[in-house]
Amino acid sequence: MKKGFIVLLDVLVALLVSFLLFAIISQYVFNVYTFDNYKYVNIIGYETNVLTVLEKSNLFYDALENNTTNNIRHFLNRTNKNVCAELTVYDSSDNLLFTVRKQNCQLTDSYNVMYRSFIYNNNFYLAKLVAWYK
Amino acid sequence: MKKGFVYTISLIVMISVLMYFLIYYNYHITDNYNFVIKSTKPVKINYVVDDITYSLNSLLGTSVDLDLNNNLKINIKDNFTKDYNLDYFEYFFENNYAEKSNINLDLEFFDFSNNDYNIYFSNNLIYNYNKNSKFITIYNIHNIDELDINIYVKDVNYIQQWTYSSTGKYVKINVYDETGLINSSDGYINNVLCNSNTYKIFVSTNDNNVILDLCDIFYIKENSNTDVDFNLSLIENSYTDDIFAYYDVNVFLQIYDFNYNNHLIIDKIRH
Numbered sequence: 123m124k125k126g127f128i129v130l131l132d133v134l135v136a137l138l139v140s141f142l143l144f145a146i147i148s149q150y151v152f153n154v155y156t157f158d159n160y161k162y163v164n165i166i167g168y169e170t171n172v173l174t175v176l177e178k179s180n181l182f183y184d185a186l187e188n189n190t191t192n193n194i195r196h197f198l199n200r201t202n203k204n205v206c207a208e209l210t211v212y213d214s215s216d217n218l219l220f221t222v223r224k225q226n227c228q229l230t231d232s233y234n235v236m237y238r239s240f241i242y243n244n245n246f247y248l249a250k251l252v253a254w255y256k
Numbered sequence: 257m258k259k260g261f262v263y264t265i266s267l268i269v270m271i272s273v274l275m276y277f278l279i280y281y282n283y284h285i286t287d288n289y290n291f292v293i294k295s296t297k298p299v300k301i302n303y304v305v306d307d308i309t310y311s312l313n314s315l316l317g318t319s320v321d322l323d324l325n326n327n328l329k330i331n332i333k334d335n336f337t338k339d340y341n342l343d344y345f346e347y348f349f350e351n352n353y354a355e356k357s358n359i360n361l362d363l364e365f366f367d368f369s370n371n372d373y374n375i376y377f378s379n380n381l382i383y384n385y386n387k388n389s390k391f392i393t394i395y396n397i398h399n400i401d402e403l404d405i406n407i408y409v410k411d412v413n414y415i416q417q418w419t420y421s422s423t424g425k426y427v428k429i430n431v432y433d434e435t436g437l438i439n440s441s442d443g444y445i446n447n448v449l450c451n452s453n454t455y456k457i458f459v460s461t462n463d464n465n466v467i468l469d470l471c472d473i474f475y476i477k478e479n480s481n482t483d484v485d486f487n488l489s490l491i492e493n494s495y496t497d498d499i500f501a502y503y504d505v506n507v508f509l510q511i512y513d514f515n516y517n518n519h520l521i522i523d524k525i526r527h
Contacts, residue, residue: 125259129259129260133267136267136270137270140270140271140274141274144274144277144278147278147282162296163292163293163295163296166296166299166300167299170299170300170303174303174306177307177310214348214352216352236303237356239307239308239311239348239349240314241311241314244315244339244340246311246344246345246348246352248352248353250356
């Protein structure tokens with residue numbers, strides 16, 4: 123009876139240790155592959171779409187031609203409500219020309235960056251879009 | 257002793273089962289994660305290739321648009337007033353753009369210079385622009401059934417039309433100047449010899465002209481030293497294959513561990 127009790131206790135302790143080990147390792151696994159990693163894919167889709175539309179709808183051209191970012195701001199504000207974005211345009215010498223951020227957005231530590239080139243009057247420009255979830 | 261052995265075995269089995277589930281779960285999660293991350297690579301590659309193509313089109317002032325239903329329609333928009341620098345284009349993308357985008361990019365221009373370039377189509381059509389001779393030529397047009405031409409010429413004085421036949425390729429031509437549409441005609445052209453039956457648009461400023469000819473090739477020759485823009489639609493009836501158009505520019509692109517090595521595709525449609 124006593125022996126059986128000791129063995130049972132031994133088994134229970136062993137099981138507890140196993141579960142703890144399992145929990146610790148699982149926690150490590152979960153931390154590496156969190157849902158945030160999957161969000162990254164959606165953010166890339168958002169950024170590529172926004173940058174492509176901005177170029178192909180001539181909104182970059184309009185901004186430089188008319189020296190106003192109103193149309194770009196208006197467009198960004200109408201994109202996905204759960205995503206924040208900040209657009210910055212540089213010339214080919216890396217001089218900052220303008221920055222537009224979506225309304226009610228504060229930059230966070232977790233974001234993704236995509237670039238798009240465009241040409242205006244035979245000069246080359248780079249548009250940088252930083253996007254993150256609200 | 258025997259009991260202890262049974263317990264030990266039971267414990268080993270239990271731990272093994274737990275470890276199996278852990279490893280299975282880990283593998284499953286990692287596999288899904290890798291699948292999702294890898295799925296972004298084609299998106300990024302298509303995006304970068306589209307970005308380079310669109311910029312090159314902007315630089316050249318050229319655009320190609322393919323439309324495929326039962327018939328194939330190739331739309332080409334172009335002009336004769338170009339002043340581009342391919343060396344800087346290559347430098348900008350291989351350095352500024354690639355560095356910022358965290359990719360390796362190498363562009364190689366083949367039948368392409370600051371004065372001359374080709375657009376190739378998978379149905380063997382070749383579009384050639386030559387700045388020095390001011391010629392735009394389309395080769396291998398034998399399968400084309402219809403040609404729609406919209407051409408803008410500044411300061412038109414008068415037009416000398418070609419003679420239409422009862423057979424051949426069906427052609428519609430609209431000529432515009434700064435006042436709007438000034439001439440429109442259509443009919444069949446069946447020119448066996450080039451330069452035998454041409455369409456000439458004379459400009460008032462210097463009495464020079466723009467010549468269009470449809471024979472075994474189609475060409476536009478710009479002699480007028482004025483602004484000329486055009487929009488061509490080449491239609492091939494009952495087309496049953498895939499179609500794509502590309503510049504003879506090789507793009508080598510490396511994103512993470514994934515390599516892309518292909519021509520610079522302008523547009524592509526699967527049948």
